[in-house]
Amino acid sequence: MNHRQFALATLGVSALLASTILMGAEPVKIAFVYVSPVGDAGWTFQHDQGRKQMEADMKGAVTTKFIENVPEGADAERIIRQLAQDGNRIIFTTSFGYMNQTAKVAVAFPNATFFHATGYKTGANLGIYNARFYEGRYLNGVIAGKMTKTNLAGYVAAFPIPEVMQGINAFTRGMRSVNPKAEVRVIWVNSWFDPGKEREAAMTLISQGADMITHHTDSTAVVQAAEEKHKEKGTWSFSYHSDMTKYGPTSQLSGTTHIWGDFYTKIVKEVLDKKWTGTNLWGGLKDGMIKLAPMNPAVPADVKSYVQKLQADAATGKFHPFAGPVVDQEGKERVPKGKNMTDAEMGAMNYYVKGVASTLPKS
Amino acid sequence: MGLSFISSILFATVVAGTPLIIVALGELVTEKAGVLNLGAEGIMSVGAVAAFAVAHHTGSPYLGILAGMGAGMLMALLFGLSALTLMANQVASGLALSIFGVGLSAFIGKPYESVALASVDPIRIPLLHKIPLFGPSLFEQQGLVYFSWVLIAAVAWFLYRSKAGLILRAVGESPVSAHAIGYGVVSIRYQAVLFGGAMAGIGGAFLSVFYTPMWVEGMVAGRGWIALSLVVFATWRPGRVMIGAYLFGGCMITQMFVQGSGARISIPAQFLSSLPYMATVVVLVLISRNRSTIRLNSPASLGQPFLPDA
Numbered sequence: 001m002n003h004r005q006f007a008l009a010t011l012g013v014s015a016l017l018a019s020t021i022l023m024g025a026e027p028v029k030i031a032f033v034y035v036s037p038v039g040d041a042g043w044t045f046q047h048d049q050g051r052k053q054m055e056a057d058m059k060g061a062v063t064t065k066f067i068e069n070v071p072e073g074a075d076a077e078r079i080i081r082q083l084a085q086d087g088n089r090i091i092f093t094t095s096f097g098y099m100n101q102t103a104k105v106a107v108a109f110p111n112a113t114f115f116h117a118t119g120y121k122t123g124a125n126l127g128i129y130n131a132r133f134y135e136g137r138y139l140n141g142v143i144a145g146k147m148t149k150t151n152l153a154g155y156v157a158a159f160p161i162p163e164v165m166q167g168i169n170a171f172t173r174g175m176r177s178v179n180p181k182a183e184v185r186v187i188w189v190n191s192w193f194d195p196g197k198e199r200e201a202a203m204t205l206i207s208q209g210a211d212m213i214t215h216h217t218d219s220t221a222v223v224q225a226a227e228e229k230h231k232e233k234g235t236w237s238f239s240y241h242s243d244m245t246k247y248g249p250t251s252q253l254s255g256t257t258h259i260w261g262d263f264y265t266k267i268v269k270e271v272l273d274k275k276w277t278g279t280n281l282w283g284g285l286k287d288g289m290i291k292l293a294p295m296n297p298a299v300p301a302d303v304k305s306y307v308q309k310l311q312a313d314a315a316t317g318k319f320h321p322f323a324g325p326v327v328d329q330e331g332k333e334r335v336p337k338g339k340n341m342t343d344a345e346m347g348a349m350n351y352y353v354k355g356v357a358s359t360l361p362k363s
Numbered sequence: 364m365g366l367s368f369i370s371s372i373l374f375a376t377v378v379a380g381t382p383l384i385i386v387a388l389g390e391l392v393t394e395k396a397g398v399l400n401l402g403a404e405g406i407m408s409v410g411a412v413a414a415f416a417v418a419h420h421t422g423s424p425y426l427g428i429l430a431g432m433g434a435g436m437l438m439a440l441l442f443g444l445s446a447l448t449l450m451a452n453q454v455a456s457g458l459a460l461s462i463f464g465v466g467l468s469a470f471i472g473k474p475y476e477s478v479a480l481a482s483v484d485p486i487r488i489p490l491l492h493k494i495p496l497f498g499p500s501l502f503e504q505q506g507l508v509y510f511s512w513v514l515i516a517a518v519a520w521f522l523y524r525s526k527a528g529l530i531l532r533a534v535g536e537s538p539v540s541a542h543a544i545g546y547g548v549v550s551i552r553y554q555a556v557l558f559g560g561a562m563a564g565i566g567g568a569f570l571s572v573f574y575t576p577m578w579v580e581g582m583v584a585g586r587g588w589i590a591l592s593l594v595v596f597a598t599w600r601p602g603r604v605m606i607g608a609y610l611f612g613g614c615m616i617t618q619m620f621v622q623g624s625g626a627r628i629s630i631p632a633q634f635l636s637s638l639p640y641m642a643t644v645v646v647l648v649l650i651s652r653n654r655s656t657i658r659l660n661s662p663a664s665l666g667q668p669f670l671p672d673a
Contacts, residue, residue: 037469037580040476154623160632187622188632194584195575197615200375204619207371219582220479221575228482247479247577357625 028272030054031088032066033080035095036193041242042218043258044068047094047117050260057265061272072097077104084109090271092264093117102126113271115279118163120347127279129263131289133163133240134170134346135314136256138321139292139307140238141174143253144212145182146303147236148175153212154205155186156198156222160360164216165349167240167256170321171214172355178306183357185210195221202226206235212253214238223248236296243293255293262288282343286315322346327354372616373500377508378574379612380605382407382566384511386590387597387604388518389562394594395522396555397535397664401457402442403563404587405464410435410567412472415578418571419475424483427572428507428565435564436557438464443556447549450668461587469580480576505573507565514562519601531555535662538669548669563587596647599660607647614639 032051034044048066055064065088070079076098083091084105092115093102099119106114106126114126122128144153153175157164172184185208187201198217202225205213211234215222223244226237230251237248239255263283270276283289292311295304313319322341326334329352335341352360386403393400413434418427438460446456486509488502522528531551533541538548570586571578589611597603618635651657 039579183625185623185625187619188636189619190633190636191584193581195577195579195582196379196570196584196586199575200379200616201619201623203375204371204616204623207367208620208623208625210623219575219579220577224479224575224577246477358622359626 027061027063028090029086029088030062030064030090030268031083031086031092032064033070033076033083033091033093033095033098034066034068035070035072035097036218037068038066041220041239041244041247043241044094046241046258047092047260050264051092053261054264054268057261058268062268070098073101077101080105080114081108084112088112090115090268113276115267122278122280124278127267127276127281129267129279129281129283131258132282132284133256133258133290134166134321135284136290136292137167137170138174139310139314140214140254140256141171141176142178142307142310143295143299143303144171144214144236144238145175145177145179146306147253147299148179148182148212149234150209150211151179151181151183152208152210153182153184153214154202154208154210155184156201156205156213156215156217157186157188158192158217159190160188160350162347162349165351166346167216168356169349169353172353173321173326175212176355183355186352186356186358189217191217193218195219198222199225203229206233211235212238214255215240220244220247223252227251236298239293245294251296252293253296253299257291257293259289259291284314285311286317328352329354329356329360368620370496370499372613372620373497375616376609376613377500377504379615380608381505381508381511382569382574382586383590383593383608383611384605385507385514385569386563386566386587387593387608388511388514388601389559389566390591391594391597391599391601391604392518392522392531392562393555393559394665395535395599395662396531396552397538397662397667397669398446398552398556399453399457399666400439400442400446400460400556400559401454401591402438402460402464402587403559403591404583404585405461405467406435406438406560406563407464407567407570407583407587408468409438409464409471410564411571411583412468412475412567412578413564414568415475415478415480415571416471418480419478424480424572425506428568431564431568431572432561433564435560435562435567437560438564439556439560442560443553446668447552447556450670453666453668465581465583472578472580475578476580478578480572482576483573505569507569507573510565515601515605522601532662535664538664538667542669542671549671552669563590566590593643593647596644596651598647598651598657599662603647603650606650607643610646611639611643614642 036044038048039045051064070076090113094117096118102114102116103121106123116128118130119128175182189197189201198221202222206229213226223237223239224247226235227248229235236253245252320340324335324339325337328334410431414427414431417430418424442460445451446453485503486506492498492502534548534551542548593607597607618638
């Protein structure tokens with residue numbers, strides 16, 4: 001390539017660039033980074049539902065794309081950087097392990113706005129968001145406490161991080177708030193996604209007498225296992241992430257689902273209208289980020305209305321799943337009577353509350 | 364600890380060990396012919412999705428098994444073309460097949476992710492399934508569980524008692540000699556590879572149609588790799604493959620029962636989860652610690668390509 005050709009090429013490229021910038025009506029590009037395949041249920045599926053809703057709400061003003069199955073770590077940085085370079089104005093990264101990478105790329109691309117789910121690092125163009133999943137867990141626990149015959153619930157869990165601990169403890173507290181004899185047993189499968197293992201854990205808990213089963217893992221295997229044992233053992237289940245009624249048509253009582261769409265629409269509008277000033281949102285029932293999965297017709301009317309009342313109280317702040325006294329498994333008081341647990345305390349939760357009949361893995 | 368407690372551990376152990384036995388035996392035969400096929404994970408994935416699709420469309424789980432088997436053989440054929448005909452590096456071809464298979468299965472499986480299959484009723488052997496303790500785990504199981512036991516006996520008989528097995532082993536030990544006395548090394552290796560593919564496909568079918576009746580991307584979750592290592596740790600002996608598979612399944616299930624029992628013992632769950640891997644390796648290393656038996660059993664030409672005219 002000689003000098004003249006090079007000059008011409010440069011001219012051509014800059015003209016092209018200029019024309020894209022000048023065409024103001026062009027829809028804004030928004031990108032999502034997912035940690036797992038979208039699939040049909042689960043964490044990433046819910047984010048993708050949110051993405052679709054937002055794109056429909058903002059019809060014509062935005063185009064969205066997503067990259068799925070992005071490993072946390074160095075690969076993620078490359079992909080986030082690529083997305084920013086490709087002209088995506090808003091980028092959502094939807095897994096905890098993208099935190100440092102997102103923060104790093106955000107500094108390099110001040111003209112784009114980044115949102116990271118479940119992390120804690122914010123910046124001038126980096127917002128964070130998360131949901132109070134534990135609120136839904138408490139309400140699921142209430143239903144379980146009212147409906148259990150064996151006074152035993154089983155919980156299939158992935159890793160003992162605070163978010164999972166909050167869920168277990170909120171479920172246990174909800175269950176025991178209406179049934180003080182109830183106990184919760186936990187099996188850690190040490191994997192977010194292994195349907196075979198999740199199923200075996202559920203089957204184990206069922207064979208040990210648990211008639212209420214729930215999970216903090218990513219597949220539908222636990223709900224399916226409960227459905228299989230429903231006739232023989234009277235097992236009921238609560239789904240997590242998504243509504244899994246399709247997999248447990250008779251045996252899923254309810255569940256805790258994540259609803260991101262409203263938030264995505266709101267936040268994208270703010271950014272496009274240049275009204276955005278930063279996001280650090282931990283939203284719950286009140287914000288519509290958490291919803292209960294439809295309640296099974298088997299849930300008695302009085303239980304249903306009690307749960308609905310609690311739901312309304314949670315929205316006004318009258319009810320808090322970790323309102324004191326919060327007593328841990330060893331009998332130590334963690335939150336005194338009359339106080340609610342603070343967000344910081346919840347974010348560092350590393351113990352079982354009273355009523356969990358398992359031992360927490362020490363690390 | 365009640366009787367029903369032990370009985371359910373046994374039951375779950377047999378179920379968890381079954382896909383490992385089937386896949387590992389297929390790989391064992393392949394390796395005995397001197398071919399190292401590391402593609403088990405990918406073949407299982409494709410077998411699982413094919414079996415699920417066919418079982419869903421026809422309503423017959425058994426046609427699903429056939430489909431899984433067929434898909435597994437197709438995948439193995441691909442490996443054969445690359446590693447046997449074109450004589451590409453076997454390790455590289457196998458790894459590529461694994462990665463390809465996992466991806467391909469995700470691609471084919473997209474429309475099936477929202478589909479749930481009805482669970483298949485086990486086959487009860489009359490009277491025997493009522494034996495306390497062992498009855499349900501041995502005689503009230505899915506058809507493929509019985510198949511896995513027949514397979515162990517069949518593979519052991521084939522390798523050590525039949526002429527065809529002797530030839531296959533000869534091909535694995537010294538392809539040059541086998542070729543010199545007139546055996547078609549490549550065609551025998553092809554048959555062994557296809558058998559391995561068929562078994563890996565059936566193992567995948569067991570997962571998606573019988574074990575957890577659903578299809579999701581990544582559901583094989585490393586079982587193909589575990590089966591591969593079982594073959595090595597079992598020093599290429601069919602009986603030991605069974606011991607290893609049940610040991611692995613048993614440890615996995617037992618640690619869950621311990622966790623779920625509500626007993627207040629403070630063992631880290633991470634440790635418990637790694638127990639199946641450790642226990643299997645330790646036990647199999649112990650039973651095969653004699654170096655000469657390893658050398659005796661491991662196929663001498665494993666992983667080496669064979670050029671007939673050389």
